[in-house]
Amino acid sequence: MLRKLVRGHEARHERELVALLEQPAFAAIDDEPHRGKQQHGIYRQLELLNGWARSGSALIADNQRLFDALAFAATVSPPLFSVAQEHYGVCLASIRTLGRPSAALDRVITDLDKLSSVAVILNTEIGVSCSHFAIGTRADYDPASDEFVLTTPTASACKFLGNVALDGVAKTGLVFAQVWCGDRHLGLFPFVVPIRDRERVCEGVNIKELSGASSLGLDYSVVSFSGARVPRTHWLQDSATLGTDGEFHDPLGDAGKRMLRSLSAGTNAWIASAVGSAAAARASAWTAIRYASKRKTSALLDRDGSILAFRNVQGMLLTALAEAFVISHFASRLTGGVKHEGTTSGISTVPWAAVSKIGALTKAITVAGAADAIHNCRRATGGHGFVGENRLCSYKDLVDAYGSAGGDSQLILIEIGRELASKPSELPEVPALPESLDGVDALHALMRFEERSQHQRASAGLAAAKPGDDAYLSIWNPRLPALIDLARAHGCRLAVESFLAQEVASEDRQPILALATLYVLEHFGQRLAHELRDAALAGAFDVVMANLDRLLDAFDLSTALVNTPLAQDDYIAAYIADLPLGG
Numbered sequence: 001m002l003r004k005l006v007r008g009h010e011a012r013h014e015r016e017l018v019a020l021l022e023q024p025a026f027a028a029i030d031d032e033p034h035r036g037k038q039q040h041g042i043y044r045q046l047e048l049l050n051g052w053a054r055s056g057s058a059l060i061a062d063n064q065r066l067f068d069a070l071a072f073a074a075t076v077s078p079p080l081f082s083v084a085q086e087h088y089g090v091c092l093a094s095i096r097t098l099g100r101p102s103a104a105l106d107r108v109i110t111d112l113d114k115l116s117s118v119a120v121i122l123n124t125e126i127g128v129s130c131s132h133f134a135i136g137t138r139a140d141y142d143p144a145s146d147e148f149v150l151t152t153p154t155a156s157a158c159k160f161l162g163n164v165a166l167d168g169v170a171k172t173g174l175v176f177a178q179v180w181c182g183d184r185h186l187g188l189f190p191f192v193v194p195i196r197d198r199e200r201v202c203e204g205v206n207i208k209e210l211s212g213a214s215s216l217g218l219d220y221s222v223v224s225f226s227g228a229r230v231p232r233t234h235w236l237q238d239s240a241t242l243g244t245d246g247e248f249h250d251p252l253g254d255a256g257k258r259m260l261r262s263l264s265a266g267t268n269a270w271i272a273s274a275v276g277s278a279a280a281a282r283a284s285a286w287t288a289i290r291y292a293s294k295r296k297t298s299a300l301l302d303r304d305g306s307i308l309a310f311r312n313v314q315g316m317l318l319t320a321l322a323e324a325f326v327i328s329h330f331a332s333r334l335t336g337g338v339k340h341e342g343t344t345s346g347i348s349t350v351p352w353a354a355v356s357k358i359g360a361l362t363k364a365i366t367v368a369g370a371a372d373a374i375h376n377c378r379r380a381t382g383g384h385g386f387v388g389e390n391r392l393c394s395y396k397d398l399v400d401a402y403g404s405a406g407g408d409s410q411l412i413l414i415e416i417g418r419e420l421a422s423k424p425s426e427l428p429e430v431p432a433l434p435e436s437l438d439g440v441d442a443l444h445a446l447m448r449f450e451e452r453s454q455h456q457r458a459s460a461g462l463a464a465a466k467p468g469d470d471a472y473l474s475i476w477n478p479r480l481p482a483l484i485d486l487a488r489a490h491g492c493r494l495a496v497e498s499f500l501a502q503e504v505a506s507e508d509r510q511p512i513l514a515l516a517t518l519y520v521l522e523h524f525g526q527r528l529a530h531e532l533r534d535a536a537l538a539g540a541f542d543v544v545m546a547n548l549d550r551l552l553d554a555f556d557l558s559t560a561l562v563n564t565p566l567a568q569d570d571y572i573a574a575y576i577a578d579l580p581l582g583g
Helices: 002-007 014-022 035-053 056-060 063-076 078-098 103-114 255-264 268-294 311-335 357-380 382-386 392-402 409-421 440-459 472-501 506-524 530-546 548-553 571-576
Strands: 118-122 138-142 147-151 159-163 171-181 184-196 205-209 220-231
Touching (some): 002 311, 002 548, 014 063, 035 063, 056 078, 056 103, 063 268, 078 103, 078 184, 078 255, 078 268, 078 392, 118 184, 147 184, 159 171, 184 205, 184 220, 268 311, 268 357, 268 392, 311 357, 311 506, 311 548, 357 392, 382 392, 440 472, 472 506, 506 530, 530 548
Parallel strands (some): 118 171
Antiparallel strands (some): 138 147, 171 184, 205 220
């Protein structure tokens, strides 16, 4: 029952996926000193994952299987997660959703299914923040050849951070570009563009490798286009039409709706970001708590005791455990096919919330929560947390990257906070802070009190203004910190309320309430009196410690999946191996 609370379903694919770890490609690729060989190792891992999946199309047709695979990838190899979620969840899903059926596009899909080519999104441009609104890459329609011609008109329009620099690995780009027919702008559309095969870069495509090691170890680059020709079949036109005579029709009616439609095909990106970040948080908490339970102390407070007995260590690690539980459940709601509805107040910063409010919010809350949990695990494990082979650094790099990738989390919170502040709060008024935290009702009251307080802060003296009005910036800019705090409180409340609403076995109710209490105190407890807060923490710590083994088992992890020294039953022996000793 606890495992279903964490993942939303009983794991069905773990044994098959764990078997992949016997392959040499899943050995410690970080030990490979040659950067190119290390990157080839990541793509070899992707080949093995694709072989297990049978094909990319088969994988994205089964949500549970897709997100189980991505959670596995995030746990065993964060760089693999990054390339897999982009190949399957973003690019292949978008091509199958938005492309018009044709023999040419079928061949592209077949190549991606077989992994003859790896798909990469080329959206972000180097000189433009919030780049969906100002993408500069052009796709000019040539009626004579019935093709589109891709060009990069300015330096700031170069595509940034596409992992396409590595020789010997074919890449296909999902390239977002502004479509022009003569002097008429038709809107922003994605195109399927061959970037390179195994021998060379394709004509009209220019690639500059970004030097130095990146946090995820991928072959990141800067890309420009100088007349790359793309056939009509590779235009992901969806319901739009363009005749050879230049007659254009888009039933969506305007460029803004077209942009949202193009982005909506990649909603898997937000779900994947949440699923992968939650998996990294679970692995971090599982590893760090196992270590802390065995790590002996020589401190005068408790000679030869476990460091996990100390309240300050419990404060870091049990709070990380609670965070991992709550955000894992929050992310799992998306994998079950939750309805995606956008914000209704227009767009002022980024489009993600307008595509799917709950998807974008879940992504932002989950990634931030995972970052906090992993940070606490690294602090609690001391120097071990900074050793590469223990993966905590890789997990940190993963969640740091996805704070921006897949929609900048801070900008998402601003958009959602702006919508919340623009209308009355839907929460019932809570006149005062609860006097105790002795149950579910008290936790609900504390969360609602804090969210209403943040709503009052963000909306006080708010005047109406629309994007483009002279007063728009002056009204919203001073409120941005308040909007972020309001949206964060809103998202964290939704996560806890869903977590507590799930049916669990009677023996699990008390530990689940204790985990929720730790999460609520971390995110909503700053206004509480110290005595109340300390008493609630102590009670929750004691309950979690008494049920720790069962709670860790709910993560369904093993030393095969988390094959790091720190996670092993005897972490000292795992480090030492056959190193000679002098005794």
